[in-house]
Amino acid sequence: MKANYIGDFQEWAKDFAFFIEVRVRFSETDMYGHMNNTVSFTFFEQARIDYFRHLGVLMPSAIDENVAEIPIVADLQCDYVKQVFFDDVLRIYAKIAKVGNSSMDIHYLAKNQHDEVCFTGRGTVVQMDPRTGKSVPLSEEAKTQLASLVFL
């Protein structure tokens, strides 16, 4: 049951360079004794924001009348491979998989402390003007920078 956004898994997995580390909280488990499946998206969000900060692009900021663009999530998906438990230490990897005119595809990979793949994911982020609700093209500079990070 390989996810449709992954071609050759080994190839796909080795392209990740950036990651954050998270430890699964007690409140993130559920009565099945493992991490609740909605939590992976919280980890993706944190990894994405930290990755963007690392790259110096698309940082979230409080919205006021002067803010002309914020990153908005257009879609998200997660494929669960292995159960995750309380206190597991996960590395959440993020990489840019595609750069569009006003959007990017981000891929995610989560491994536990035993280096086992626990879940994978992807999602599109769009740069939007919060005042109009319309997408805003990425600058040529940002596009060039981001495109240089895409492995093919």
Next chain:
Amino acid sequence: MKANYIGDFQEWAKDFAFFIEVRVRFSETDMYGHMNNTVSFTFFEQARIDYFRHLGVLMPSAIDENVAEIPIVADLQCDYVKQVFFDDVLRIYAKIAKVGNSSMDIHYLAKNQHDEVCFTGRGTVVQMDPRTGKSVPLSEEAKTQLASLVFL
């Protein structure tokens, strides 16, 4: 181990009139098989907001430069009496226990579908100006209205 904000429990409990109903979600349980203890505060928040809406006071709104006052939580506490489980249907009661110059004390009571007390709580809400971070006195009209709801 009665909470210090409760005098005679029967007296205290019978003064509640307003309640909301919530059903405990699967994602709100933890690996102990019951509702995670942080969830009660989410229920208090919902009950408080719905109660204020019911009274027509202190409704939350998006903050912009024209918003002169928002309700802010100054403190919160919860005393757990009985375990709560997935799918339990809780009535979260809220009442005003004290009205100050710019604040109110709200008390909470949670009962399950068997009419058993599951947890109780309280907290102070302050009316604040988001532009200055300072408290804003309640209007005389609001104070009179709210004070009329306090049982003694």
Next chain:
Amino acid sequence: MKANYIGDFQEWAKDFAFFIEVRVRFSETDMYGHMNNTVSFTFFEQARIDYFRHLGVLMPSAIDENVAEIPIVADLQCDYVKQVFFDDVLRIYAKIAKVGNSSMDIHYLAKNQHDEVCFTGRGTVVQMDPRTGKSVPLSEEAKTQLASLVFL
């Protein structure tokens, strides 16, 4: 940017019959002023569980040594169409889109109080034996019942 699990949207949307109603909580918003995007998956979980209960299949239960099968989420995805705000009342629709040997595909549709599509989603649920971690075939009876609900 139509989601790849949706053919003709009108056809797809009209096949939903079951729904739950949820009201977006204050704690489910984020600093962008709208519902945080991780919350949709919590709503999907609740809709799925309630739908299974309605059908009388795959109910979650506390795990002990006698429990031979629990429903496990294999993957999840969500496509965001329209922003959702505090206090919006959403109908979360769920339907069975495909029945496999030990799994089912569930599709989701969320509409707000103005009958506007806010987000859509899908995910596979697998029946698993928690003692072995292996998938467990659905009974012939369950398969027949579930398959009868799939629109084609």
Next chain:
Amino acid sequence: MKANYIGDFQEWAKDFAFFIEVRVRFSETDMYGHMNNTVSFTFFEQARIDYFRHLGVLMPSAIDENVAEIPIVADLQCDYVKQVFFDDVLRIYAKIAKVGNSSMDIHYLAKNQHDEVCFTGRGTVVQMDPRTGKSVPLSEEAKTQLASLVFL
């Protein structure tokens, strides 16, 4: 508005030795642009569990028929002093304030990256037998160890 569990604040604050560091997630903010007030209790939970692990007592574990005791939260409270924002790095301090026969009082203090007090809290944890729902006395050894950590 000093919390009633704090005598002299300077004295109280200087007794903390153990802390964890957390960074406020985007999903932990709300539409007021700051950390939602229910999140502090998640941080207290994490600090408490890590502190217990550090001390080698009362670790949570999956419940099965052989588990004779788990730590249960009897009550919790939080006093909010200063707003917390996305990406703030908080130190959540925890200390044992009192040791009873089968319970402990834990106090909490949260400071941000500027060493400003953001919120304080406390709560009682009881050792319980999950099979009976009754409290279980702490061992003499544990009581002696824990009592030695209480500052007076």
